[in-house]
Amino acid sequence: MKKLVLAAAMTAAASTAFAGSMAEPVVEPPVIEEEASSSSSAIWVPLVLIAIVGAVIAAN
Template sequence: MKKLVLAAALTAAASSASAGSLADPIIEAPVIVEEATSSSAGIVVPLLLLVLVAAALAAD
């Protein structure tokens, strides 16, 4: 009798141990942020510096 109760308890524990559901899990895509840079961004500062130096030399 004890073996029958133990077998029933183990069977019940094994069958109810499934966690989750039959539906597919919802996985959100990671957010990737890219900074937009233009190819002319690196030339603007040196050109402005050149214009300022030229203006300073012309003012003297």
């Protein structure tokens, strides 16, 4: 059991030792997000649905 714990500790120490390098870091260019154009057409869908439901209720 002691050997297993020692092996796990040595593996963890070795993996962190090789994690970095002396190479220059690669910097990714910033992502520019364009805002979605807000349009008034988004309001028409719920209004049409309400009108259809109102017409169905009024017809009964």
